[in-house]
Amino acid sequence: VVAAKIAPSMLSSDFSNLASEASRMLRCGADWLHMDVMDGHFVPNLTIGAPVIESLRKHTTAYLDCHLMVTNPLDYVEPMGKAGASGFTFHVEVSKENWQELVQKIKAKGMRPGVALKPGTPIEEVYPLIEGENPVEMVLVMTVEPGFGGQKFMPEMMEKVRVLRKKYPTLDIEVDGGLGPSTIDVAASAGANCIVAGSSVFGASEPAQVISLMRKSVDE
Numbered sequence: 001v002v003a004a005k006i007a008p009s010m011l012s013s014d015f016s017n018l019a020s021e022a023s024r025m026l027r028c029g030a031d032w033l034h035m036d037v038m039d040g041h042f043v044p045n046l047t048i049g050a051p052v053i054e055s056l057r058k059h060t061t062a063y064l065d066c067h068l069m070v071t072n073p074l075d076y077v078e079p080m081g082k083a084g085a086s087g088f089t090f091h092v093e094v095s096k097e098n099w100q101e102l103v104q105k106i107k108a109k110g111m112r113p114g115v116a117l118k119p120g121t122p123i124e125e126v127y128p129l130i131e132g133e134n135p136v137e138m139v140l141v142m143t144v145e146p147g148f149g150g151q152k153f154m155p156e157m158m159e160k161v162r163v164l165r166k167k168y169p170t171l172d173i174e175v176d177g178g179l180g181p182s183t184i185d186v187a188a189s190a191g192a193n194c195i196v197a198g199s200s201v202f203g204a205s206e207p208a209q210v211i212s213l214m215r216k217s218v219d220e
């Protein structure tokens, strides 16, 4: 089995206290910090970019799992690398032509490449990126339409996770959107091991309990 990585989505944190919110999540048992970068174009929302990642990096050595919801991910590789991003996950919908170059540059900047897909994108579209000679190291299956926290989990997406897990037993498979105590079991049993959770963790009175419950579900 692939190890669980619980990644609170900092999109649901108090951005004005990002460093303390990050250390609070790490104290609560988070493995990764999920950072949602949006450009107001690929998705109808605008969040943070490399300057904010760079500021946060000064306060933590944690793995920063960056999810690039942007139309031109190639433009972000260099700044995100400099800023101290750990993982760089781009969307397949905007990378059909240049994913090989993207993956190469991400690795050259010392980051771990991942590919994400929106709910409407068929899972077959990521196969070439996993099977090539320069493969991505994680697939992020979106379980809501990207853009906003607090949306409802789409259980129909679990078929994508099951198919991926069957085909790639050791691949990191991440799910993002609507994950929490009531949806973790279906995601974990489908085969997801990297769990992004924003509102369910930040909205909890005891985030540590939510994180450990989700970890248990994946590890079981």
Ligand code: DX5
Residues within 6 Å of the ligand: 009, 011, 012, 034, 036, 067, 144, 145, 146, 147, 148, 149, 150, 151, 176, 177, 178, 179, 196, 197, 198, 199, 200
């Ligand atoms: C949505 C983002 C998610 C979001 C998840 O576009 O990619 O990471 O923060 O938030 P919840 O867990 O509240 O659905």
Ligand code: ZN
Residues within 6 Å of the ligand: 009, 034, 035, 036, 067, 176, 196
């Ligand atoms: Zn995300």
